[in-house]
Every structure is written in C-alpha cells, then in structure tokens.
Amino acid sequence: MAEDRENAEAIISEVHKKISDAFDVFDHERNKTVDVREIGTIIRSLGCFPTEGELQEFITEIEEEEATGYIRFERFLPTMTKLLMERKFRPIPEDLLLQAFEVLDQEKKGHLGTEELTKYMTQDGEPFTQEEMEEMLSAAADPDKNVIFYKDFVSMLTVDDK
C-alpha cells in the first residue's frame, strides 16, 4: 500500500517536473509567469491536442480574476497535472487523421487541391488564420502540381513527432 502511494507520488513528481520544464521555456522573465498567448503552445508540446475552444476554457479556468495577460505557474500546475493524469486530449491516431482527409476528398482522388483545402481550413471548424494556412501549404503542397498528397503529408508529419 505504502509502496503504491510512493509510486504514485513519484509519478506525480515526474509529471510536475515535466510541466515545470515546459513552462520555464516560455518564462522569459524568470518569475514563474508566462504570456497567456503561449499557453496553447505549452499545453500542446506536453502532448495534448485541445481544440481552440477547449484551450480557451482551460485558460479561463486558470486566469487571474482580473486578466493580466499573464498566467502564473501556481495556477497552471494543478490544472495541467490533472489534464495529463486524466489523459485528456489524447493524440490523434494516424488512421483517424487519414479518414478525416478522405472525408474532405469527396471525389476520392487521393489528393486535395490547395484551393480546396484552403477553403475547408479557413472557413470550416475553427478556421486557420492566413499565416497558419500559408505555413501548412508550404509544408504540405507539392510545389509543381499545387496539390496536397495528404497520405504522404500525414505520415511525414507523424514521423517528426515521437
């Protein structure tokens, strides 16, 4: 029993350290605060896949009563720990991703045109900004044919993530 508790404590302590490290990368002023706009990056780099809406909810929960534009570590840590321990926002399996692309590829061509994809990404779901769209296209699109072979794209980006 005691051993179990020890193990649980050890696990939590590790999780805390992981969160702390990620937080510190963006703590430019070295005072255990980060700009609220970086919270999304921090959460995602810890392995979570929230939607923008979910992210906003998370932020509202940990923000100060009077929003200062900064998030303090003391408020971030417990909420983030819970997130990781409960394994919320698990990674998206590759086949599910592929299916998503196939849904958009109504004609089942095996690829999507850049205009087609742009339309979906910037007008549907939680729309991309122009910058996000441009970046995705530059990484995904075959420069010669102006199409995105989404199968390659998915496997390429998944390889990057360990």
Place this chain on the structure above:
Amino acid sequence: MGCGVTKQNQKQIKKASFSVPAMRAALLIQRWYRQYVARLEMRRRCTWNIFQSMEYAGEQNQIKLYKFFSYLMDHFTPASSERNLIAHIFRENEVCRDAEWERYFNYKNIEVPEFYSGPHLNFPLTATNATELVEAFRTKQQLHSRYVLQLLVETWKLLRILPNINHVSTCHSKEITICGDLHGHLEDLLLVFYKNGLPSMETPYVFNGDFVDRGKNSMEILLILFAFLLVYPNDVHLNRGNHEDHIVNLRYGFTKEVLGKYRVHGKKILKLLQKIYSWLPLASVIDQKVLILHGGISDTTDLDIIAKVDRHRYVSTLRPPKQRKSSAKNKQSDQDSWDEDNMTRRRVRSMTYSSPGVSRPEVQRHSLQTLSSQVEEELRERRRRAGFSLSHGDLHNSLSSDSDSDPGENLETDAEDWKQVVDMLWSDPMPIDGCVPNEVRGGGCYWGPDITREVLEKHNLQLLIRSHECKQEGYEFCHNRKVLTIFSASNYYEVGSNRGAYIRLGPDLVPHLIQYQASRSTRDLTLRQSVGRTERSALRALREQLFAHKSDLISAFQEFDPEQTGLISLNHWATAMESVLQLGLPWRMLRSQLVNHTQDGKLNYQSWFKELAIMEPNTQLAHTNLLETLYKHHSNLETIFRIIDTDNSGLISFEEFRQTWRLLSSHLQIDISDEAISDLAQSIDFNKDGSIDINEFMEAFRLVDRTQQERSNSTLSGVHPHLLQSEHPTKTLLVSASPHFV
C-alpha cells in the same frame, strides 16, 4: 467537451454549407496541425536556449580566465614563471610617444604591387572611395595591408578628438538609422545599406558596437565603418561594444581572421586596432533625449562622469587600468632592476626554435627561476624581433597612457570610472527591480525597470537603445517600452535562427523598426525546415559539451545508481545533466532529442554515451587520457596560446606549451603530470620540428561526426529528401587557407 463553435462560426458554416462530417474532419485536422506547430515552436525555443546559454557560458569562461590572469598579475612575484608568460598582455600602454607610434605604424614603406587588383584608396577619403570599398567587399576582394594601415591610422587620429559621448541631432528633418551588433556578418551590413541607403549627410547612422568576432568579415565591416566615419564624421557615429577588445578577440575569432588575411602585417594591424578600440566613443545621445549604448546601465550610471573619463585608458574593459600611484611605479622598477640583473647572468640563447634534442635536456637541468627568466627573455626578444623596441626607460613610462595623466589621481576614482565603462558595455536588462552583478556573463550587471526610470529621469531622457543580446525578431522592447534592444546580425546562431533589424528615428523620436534576414535560402525554408536545421546545429554543439564532460556526467549518473545496475530513471538523468553542465536548459523537453532508447522507462547511461560518442576528435589525440580535459578547455587553451604567441607566428615552442599547461592547471586546479604533458607535446608536434602549430593543434579538436549518413535517416532530422535541400555538415573550426595579399 464542446468545440467552442461561436455564433459567428455557425453563420460561416451555414454559408459555406458544409456537411457535419466535413466540419468534424476539418476540426480534427486543425487540432492536429496546431499541435504539430506548437511542438515545433517549443523545439525552436529550446534550441534558442541552447545556443544562448552556451554563448553566455563561453563568455563567462573567458572572463574567469581573464580574472585568473589578473589575479596572477596582482599576487604573484615577478619571479613566477606563469606570471611572466602573460605579463605582456597587461603592458597595454607601452611606448607612449605618438611620434614613436606613428613610426611603428608606418605604412608608407609598404608597396602595393602592380598585380594587386583590389580597391585603391586616396586620402583624404572621398565618398566615392567609400562606396567603391563597399562594392569591392561585396565582390569578395581584400584591401591591401598598406591601405588598411593607412585607413586605420587616419581613423585613430579622428577618434582621438571625439568626445566620450556623441551628440547627434535630428535637425533638418533628418532620420537617423541605428544598427546593433553586426559581428562580422558582412551580408547583413550590405543588406541594411541596400534597404536603407549608404551613410551620407542625408542618411546618418549610429552603429552600436560589436562589429567584430564570430562572423568571418569582421575586418571588412570595420574598414567600411571607418571609411564612412572619415568621409562623414558628423553623420556617422560609432559606439564601442564589449567585443571591441583585443582580449575578447583572441577567443572569438577576430584575431584569427586578421592574422589569416594579413600574414605579414597582421600583428601591426591588431596593435593599431587595440588603440582604436580604446578611442571609440562610449555612447551616443540623440536630441538629448535618446541614449544609445552597447550593453546597458547600472544603478551608478552617470553620464556626467562618463563624459569626463579618460576612455582610452581602458584598452581592455576586462581589467581596470594600471594603478598610477607611485608605489605601483616602484613595484615596476623593482621588476626592471631584477630583470636587468638577470640579463647579465642569462646565457645567450639561440632565438630560433631549437630542435628538441638540444633544448629539452637543457631545460631539465635548470631551476624554475632561470627557466622563467629564459622564457621572459625569449618573449622580450620576440617582441624586439617583431620590430617593437622597448627600452628600459620606456618601461618606466609604461604606466602612463598616451596622453598626459595626473600622477596624483587616486585609485578610487579609477575604480569608479572603470565600473562606469564596464557597466555600459556588458550589462543586460532584467524584468524585476534592482541591480545585481551579471554573473552569467561575468561582467557588468543586470538592471531593472526602476533603474531605467531613475537614470532616464536623472538625465531627462525618454528612451534607452542598446544591443548586446541576440533577439529572435532582431529587436525587443522591455521596461515599459523604455528600453529597446536592437540586434543587426541575422542568422546569428545558425541559418534561420533569427532576424536582424535596424531602427529609423525621426524628429518625433518614435522608433520605427525594419527587419530582415540575410541569405535567400532562409526565406525559402518552411518553419519546419528552419527549425530542424537550427536544431541540428544546436544539438551538435550540445553533444560536444556532453562529450567534454563525460567523466563528470558518468559520476553523477552513478550516484543515482548505487546498486550499479547501469540504469537510471529519466528524471534522474535530467537532474544529473543540469547539475553537471549548469546550462539552465529544459532537459525534460530536450530528452526526446538526446535519448533514443530506453529500457522500461530507464536509461542505460553507458551505452547512451557510446551512442552519443559518434563524435571523436581527429587522429592522434584519441589515445591520450588527457583528451577529455583538453577538449573541455580547448577554447581557453587556444586563448592562452594566442596570448603567448606574441609575434603572432602561429607557432609556440614545447616549453611554452608546457608553461601553458601549468597555467591552465593552476587556473582549473587540476593535476597534470609533467610527463603526460611532454608526451602530449611530442605527439602533437605534427611537423616534428620542435614547435607546435596552434592552428594544427586546434584542428585536431575538430570533432568528426562519424554517422552523418545515419543521422539523415533517423527521426532526428525527420525530413523526406525530396522536401529538403541537402545539408552539409558544418565545420566547427577552420584552418585558414585563404589566398591573401601581403
């Protein structure tokens, strides 16, 4: 959880009339992609941290070494061999008479050969000359040493009549352009000129220090800046940076660059540059409202004091100027008389590098004292042969600077003045109030927003512009936008690491920022490719650090493995890494890049090191067990070599090599047997002529990345070949082999 679809979105979706499955698919893809981008951003930040912390650790290291030398100078008796070896770098203001200096720097005897196809300069310089110089450098030509010396002498003459603080005004609706660190990045300077125009009466400039070191065109940048300074002395303003310092140049590459490009006259050029550095103004003020200086301020900064200091006494800002009290003079004269006595007792030695067979047995028979005096004599003889005469009478005068000084000046003022200068060139801002010493760099301080407010108020200023720190966007505001950092060397750490920027300031004194990034290939890289590239470079540098600290790391790991299973948890791994390397890096974030295999969440550290040690140094050094020590301290070693190598020949004798080791081992407080050193010296005498070539020695430390081919297939690089241009492994050190004019 809901997906946060707002009313707005709903309307949009209705308009586009997408099906629900499509919407869900889009949402999934967006979620996934945003997570991917966030992870890239995290990697980018970590990479940045790696470079920055290693850079500052290097600076700190340098300053520690220099402080050690200062300690030697202050506390060791003249008879100490170690002290004598380095004493000459502290004799900064020898031979003071200007006429003598001008004779020494005489360029008139240097002939420009007919086949020289580089630019020709006529003095007084014209704008056309300056423009042609820029064009010549753009097409990779080199200026002949005669013109270099001439240009430098003219610059020296001009700088001496400038005040410590440049006062600049934006009258006549002129906009002033302010550039930050350039660090030898010629392509950035050219890009700024292209975008903004060459310096002229209509386009005045302030260059805020750190023109040299690291980049490979420091010389060309200096020549361009000085040329425009001479042509437009009222419209071009230079501030001194912490790298405008010959001691710093020894370590960070400028000394090497000059000696490589100017084999015969390099040392003269370097000596002249020392004087020029000391005469560079310390700050500029625009319309009495905007203060521009290289590093920053401290709680004691006072522009009125700064305006009055003898700035040229600070040849290197790393050390306070020599004491001018009479007691100090006596100390010096004691040393002189001691030297004089020894002169008669010394044997006349051949000054060519004697073969090992002759010198080494001799050396062993003598006591340490005569050994040190022999070395001292050799150093002196070298200087003499280098054309730099030094009479005993002049040695007495060596305490005064090249202008008249008041012998009664007390020591305290000196120390205060020195602190003002160091703070201006080395300090960094911090977000919290207060003022604390800058431990990370080793010089200057960290100052807070309250200090900014105080100092600005005291002098009725509204903005402080400084440089000194690399910023990802090329600039950064802090302290409530009262402090603006401007950094003009893009791709500073690596191609794609950061942008450069410059400021345009008009009569309204509102800074306008223009950013850029040199190198076309950078603009074509996607975020992913540029992050990947910078990251590989940073990780390579980091792996070298790991290699250099191998035994310490293994010991630290073993402490967490008392049962000697060979395994430790990843948590312990991270803790051990930080305690040994002390780089303040987020090890848990970097873990996935550094550790490939784990067994049940634990790391087998010995095999991890084997995996890591895909790097090994070149050839002969591999078998010595001094290897790790050598590698860990090779920057310090190189610095010491270059200091010892007073005639800048690039060669040092075995004896000097041993003395270097003695010096280094005192500094580091490690024990190295004489025998081991001798063996080492023999093994690195690559030419077998009894002397060691510094460049060859450093080349031996270039780590060879054995498995570069393997890397390209691993997940670390993670790109498909058709999506990335080919990468060439970067060399960490280069042996200079460029063609040069005499």
